[in-house]
Amino acid sequence: MPIKEELTSLLTNMLVAIKAISSATQKAGLAKLYGIAGSTNIQGEEVKKLDVLSNELMINILKSSYTTCLLVSEENDELIEVEEKRRGKYIVTFDPLDGSSNTDCLVSIGTIFGIYKKNGDGPATVDDVLKPGKEMVAARDVRERKNQLFLADLYVWEMTVNEKTPVPHGVVKTTRLVRGISWFFEKWSHFVANHAVSLIVVCVVLTLIGTFKVATTPNDNDITGYTPYGARARDEFDVMTDFFAHNGNGIAMFVLILPTRHESVLHPDVLREALRLEDVLTSNFTMLSADGKHENYQEFCTNFCQINEPFVQFARSYLTELENSENGTDLSERISLNYPITSIYSRKMSIQPNFFGIEMVNETRKSITNIRSSKLIALQLRSERKEGWNGQAIKDFEMSITNYFENFSLAIAACICPFMACGTALGALFFCGVRFGSILCVTPFLVLAIGVDDAYLMIHSWQRVTAERRKHPVENDSPGSRLSEVLVDTGPAILISALTNIFADVAGCFTSSPEISLLGYGNMACIFCDFLYQITFYSAIMTITGYFEMKEEEQKRHIKKIACGADDDDSSCTSSSVESFDVVVKRKVQTFLEFYISLLTNTFFQLFIIAVWAIFLFISISGITVMNINLSPRKLFMEDSSLREMDDLRVQYVIPNYYLANVFVRKPGDLTDGKRLERLNQFVEEMEHLNGSWGALGTNYFVRDFVEFQKAMVEEEEIEGGEEEKSIVKRGGIDVNNLPMFLEWPEYLFWKGFVQYHNDSNKTVLDRFFITFAIHGDNLQSWPARGDALREWRKVVDNYSGEFGLSVFSDDGIYVDLIENMPTDAWQSAVATLACMAFICFVFMYDIPTVIVATSIIASIMTGILGILSLTGTDLDPIVMSALIISIGFSVDIPAHISYHYHTSSSENGIRERLHQTLSSVGFPALQASVSTSLCVLSLKFTSIYMSNAFVKTMITCMILCVFHALVLLPTLFAIFHRICSLFSVKKTSPVESK
Known part of the structure; x- marks a missing residue:
């Protein structure tokens, strides 16, 4: 025994x-x-x-x-x-x-x-x-x-x-805190036993309410969710959103067209189909206006209606010219279908945003276009948000277009929340206004794994108490008294597990990424509810089960056993003489445990384990030093999502040829002042001379067209107050009073989406506008190159920001800033979490050597997880970092249980018996918890999304390392530490008064 x-x-x-x-x-x-x-x-x-x-x-x-x-x-x-x-x-x-x-x-x-x-x-x-x-x-x-x-x-x-x-x-002298907790659990267990049914009913009702709230809360993801708090990209995104979204985010869709049976999109069949597609997009899909009228894109669009006009004009002209050429007719002298600037009857248009994967013609002879072939056509639908629209209506409009052109089936997986705690906690958070982000869908699987660990401990303790009571019956035995012993035995360890996991998520809540903070809030709430349900709902179920067990025990006591021979102890006559399976297993487990403890206390084995640990740490640290930092939008989509294909095409064709920067001018000021306009032009020219820039060909700057328009008006004397206009032109400025007229001319309708103004006392006031700059280069397919480009843009913008209120926005800016912050966030979160773990262990154990050993083990597990992930090709990104923070909490569970039981074991019999007592109490439940946790997490593999795969890989790695560290390395360190203390300790006798 x-x-x-x-x-x-x-x-x-x-x-x-x-x-x-x-x-x-x-x-x-x-x-x-x-x-x-x-x-x-x-x-x-x-x-x-x-x-x-x-x-x-x-x-x-x-x-x-x-x-x-x-x-x-x-x-x-x-x-x-x-x-x-x-x-x-x-x-x-x-x-x-x-x-x-x-x-x-x-x-x-x-x-x-x-x-x-x-x-x-x-x-x-x-x-x-x-x-x-x-x-x-x-x-x-x-x-x-x-x-x-x-x-x-x-x-x-x-x-x-x-x-x-x-x-x-x-x-063993426990701390006052542990004695207080034990006293609470002892009293609480009797309360649970006396009100088991009521507690079950209350927990079920709370769960149903919370689950209903979860089911009825719409999913709401934030595109900047992984961007650090305070990052410059967040401010730039807000400026961009404020410019385009007067009443909220509007419609913004990109349609990429690839040829299926031809090598180039310039094939007539492809161009005709693309034109037909553009017409369908702008005519067949409608939005409901505030007055209840269904309007298509051509009807509800105001500023960006002409965004695809360069492509439409190019395609129509190309087909016409091609037909003329085939008929032997000469090509028109007034049409130049060249890339990047196309000129049709003196109207110049840029087709850079529409054609990608360009191969140019090298011949000098005249041809329809200088484009030999093109791999991709890009079309856009963009509109400001109208009164009466809501986010769901906009989403339905965009998805209706996707569903029209693609035939795919939606796999709907109905998953009942594995833990009542998740339904209650998440429902409570949503009642408080917390956003329902997709990352919270991972929480139930993580909490399930934690709850199973605690359940194994309670079941193991209940079985031990029941077996003891059956062997040595006690007076006034009851389910409440048995539960009392179970909670006193396992309650502090379960509380340590809950607190360490909660504090791990606390560290995650204070990272610089909103999405990771959201996951931290969700996990904290769910783990807290799980702990409450563990000592209420689960304990109540235990007492009800115990009632029936004790009733069965009472019935067996009244069964009279009749001896088969002279000696009732002669086991050869009874069927009970044959050992049951569980008895044989227990004996073999005890034999193995004795052998294993002998191994753990063997000097040569200890040296071998220390050597393996040192090699493990060296390899892990080496892996961390070469870990890549990366996040792309494709990681946020399902593996079979068309968005992943679209992102691949964007990186392969669009970005290397046309990587765009949007610069918002929020304080244009008085542009009738020639010096101020010259200063603004100087900024534009400086941006156009950056490395890889397309120059003026890739810039959309409305002032240049406005200046030409103004000169033409002055020359033709078609503007009222022409003398004043001429004076402004001579001073090098522009008269914004002509801006409404400029924007109504057919060839300049395109600029409506770039400029915002208002009328004040019959004068036009230019409020703000934006300029686009484009660069190119094959190196832009890599994130570091895009980060360098963004930093160059910001450097130039900062030189003029005070004068014109400039802000530059890039689609990848929210990810670039994230990559820069990632290493700092990772090590700060790890250190903060580790400090919280050490504090919790110290408060409960109040034993510095045990805390040092336990903390070292946890730090080693954290190091190993990152190192192994790096060496197996996983990049560091916010999703991996959130999985790492969660896994840190898991990495504490088993080592904390081992450390706590070792700490509370009696030391009078030496290290062997302390290890025997610890491993016999926690070892098997720890293995059960590891296997069940791994199985729970593996269920995430049923969803083909990067987030799930990252969590699975991180958590499985964590579980493997936890088993090795908690059941092999930690007992070995305890044995070594005990050996060292035995060599250097000085026995002290305490003064005991004889009475």
């Missing part, structure tokens, strides 16, 4: 004997037990009848407990030896009935006992009894009065010294 179980059994039998003695003293008058028995004890005192009865009760019960080997009674002259087949490892000294002469008075009487443990494996001797008090395992003075029992002090040292006295060797 393991040490802890044997001592528990002994104390239980002591309590049975004391209760029996108490019952006898209360009936002494009726049973005629008062008076002298006619003999004296070893101290010369007259022995009372109650002394004799109490002594016999104590001796008989302790002998039959199979836990004692030697008994020393005040009523006996000699040592009392226990027969060999019933011997255990403990020696009990006792006065069965102290103060027996006061049985007829109101003075208290009681039982005093002390427990020692024999040395070695041989028979117990008198030397095992004559030991200093500091080597006593336990002692207690039990006082009784009427129907009450008073238990005086729990531990030996508390009987004679104060709390500042050093703890005697071999006795």
Whole structure:
């Protein structure tokens, strides 16, 4: 029998004997037990009848407990030896009935006992009894009065010294916090047992309410969710959104057209189909206006209606010219269908945003276009948000276009929330206004794994308590008392697990990414609810199960067993003689455990494990130093999503040829001032001379066309107040009063979406506008090159920002800033989480060596996870970082349980028995939890999305490392640390007063 179980059994039998003695003293008058028995004890005192009865009760019960080997009674002259087949490892000294002469008075009487443990494996001797008090395992003075029992002090040292006295060797002194928690769980368990059904009903109702809220809350993802708080890209995104979204985000769609049967999109069939597609896009799909009218794109569009006009004009002209060429007609001199600028009847248009994957014609002879072939056509639909539109209506409009052109099936997977806690907690968060981001869908799987770990511990403890109660029945046994012992045993460890996971998520909440913070909030709430449900709902289920178990036990007690032969103990005649499967397994497990502990305490094995650990850390740290930092939008989409294909095409064809920067001019000021306009033009020219720039050909700057328009108007004297206009032109400025007229001209309608103005006292005031700049280069396919380009743009913008309120926006800016912040966020989160773990462990254990070892193990697991992920080709991104933060919480669970049980184990028997007690209590549940957690997380593989795969890979790696560190490395370190302490420790004796 393991040490802890044997001592528990002994104390239980002591309590049975004391209760029996108490019952006898209360009936002494009726049973005629008062008076002298006619003999004296070893101290010369007259022995009372109650002394004799109490002594016999104590001796008989302790002998039959199979836990004692030697008994020393005040009523006996000699040592009392226990027969060999019933011997255990403990020696009990006792006065069965102290103060027996006061049985007829109101003075208290009681039982005093002390427990020692024999040395070695041989028979117990008198030397095992004559030991200093500091080597006593336990002692207690039990006082009784009427129907009450008073238990005086729990531990030996508390009987004679104060709390500042050093703890005697071999006795574990828990912290006040742990004792307070144990006291709470002891009281709480009886409350749960008495109100089990009510608690189950309350938990179910709360779960249904929360789950209903989760089911009815629309999913809302934020495109900047992974961008760090305070990042410049967030401000730039807000400026862009504010410019385009007067009433919120409007419609913004990109349609990429690739040829299926031809090599180039310039094939006539492809161009005709593209023109037909553009017409369908702008005519066939409608939005409901504020007055209830269905309007198509051509009807509800205001500023960007001409955004695809360059492509339409190019395609129509190309088909016309091609037909003329085939008919032998000369090409038109007024049409130049060149790339990047096309000129049609003196109207110049840029087709750079429409054609990609360009191969140019090298011949000098005249041709329809200088484009030999093109791989891709890009069309856009863009519109400001109208009154009466909402986010869902815009989403439906965009998805209706996708559904029209693609035939795909939606795989709907209905998943019942694996934990009531998730439904309750997430529902409560949504009631409080928290956004329902897609990343929260991972939370139930993570919380399921945590809850299973705690459940295994509680089940294992319940089975142990039940087996003990069946073997040694106790008076007034009940489901509540069994649950009390279970929660006292496992409650602090479960609380440590919950707190460490919560604090791991606290560190995640303060990272610079909103999406990771959202995951942290969700996990914290769910883990907290899971802990509450663990000690309410799950505990209530346990008590109900225990009720039926105890009812079955009671029925079995009334079954009479009939012996098959002369000796009832002859197992050869009964079917029970054949060992059951579980008995055989337990024996084999115990044998393996003994062998394993021998291995852990072997010097050569310890050196081998330390060497393996050092190599592991070296490889992991090397992997971390070469880890790539990367995040692309494609990681946020399903593997079979067309958006992934679109992003690949964008990176392959669009970005290397036309990488765009949008510069918003929020304070244009008085552009009639030639010097101010010259300063603005200087900024534009500086942007156009950056590395890889297309120059003026790739710039959309409305002022250039406006200046030409203004000059033409002045020359033709078609503007009222022409003298003033001429004066402004001479000063080098522009007259914005002509802006409305400029924007209404057919060839300049394109600029409507670029400029915003208002009228004030019959004067036009230019509020703001934006300019686009384009660069090119094959190196732009890589994130570092795009980051460099964005930094160059920002550098130039910063030089003029104070004058014109400039802000530059790039589609990849929100990711570029994230990449720059990632290393800092990662190590800060890891350090903060590790510090929280160490603090929690220290508060509960209050043992610096144990905390140091446990913290080192957790740090090693964190290092290993990152290193292995890097070496297996995983990049560091916000999703991996959020998975890492969650896995840190998981990495604490098993090592924390091992450390806590090792810390609370008795140290009197040396390291082998402490490890045996720890691993026998936690080892198997830890393996169960690891396997079940891995299976829970593997269910995420059913969704083909990068986020799920990243969590699976990270968590499986974490579980493997946890098993190795907690069940191999951690016990090895404890054994080494114990060996070192044994070599250098100086034994101190505590002053014990003799009374």
